Amino acid sequence: LEYVCTKCGYPMCDQECAGDTAHQAECEILSRGEKPVFENGETEAYHCILPLRMILLARNDPDRFSLADHLMDHEDERKGGEDWNTTERTVVQNLLDKCGGRKFEKMTEFEVQKAVGVLEESSRR
Numbered sequence: 001l002e003y004v005c006t007k008c009g010y011p012m013c014d015q016e017c018a019g020d021t022a023h024q025a026e027c028e029i030l031s032r033g034e035k036p037v038f039e040n041g042e043t044e045a046y047h048c049i050l051p052l053r054m055i056l057l058a059r060n061d062p063d064r065f066s067l068a069d070h071l072m073d074h075e076d077e078r079k080g081g082e083d084w085n086t087t088e089r090t091v092v093q094n095l096l097d098k099c100g101g102r103k104f105e106k107m108t109e110f111e112v113q114k115a116v117g118v119l120e121e122s123s124r125r
Contacts, residue, residue: 006018010030010049025056026056029095029104032100047086047094051091054068
């Protein structure tokens, strides 16, 4: 890890990338949570990045997000499985509670799980 954002603690290309507007919205949320812990360059903290970006896209650019909004999340099939439980811990609890997404951005468990489901199902098919 050559460069880590000083605010949120996530790896970035460099200081310029960390200061880019594309990173600022997610950084604001992630910086309220725990800094990621890396073991051999890996961390579960990465699990929340893409779902967070989907949620931010839905809120900040609904026209672009509408393309993904039609994708299926297969929640009923995923619910209760091992992946679901991991998601609850590494994504839902992290974004909503540790990072304060529920309080400050009014994120819901539904929208976080929907984002995760769309990403998981779309990557399998």
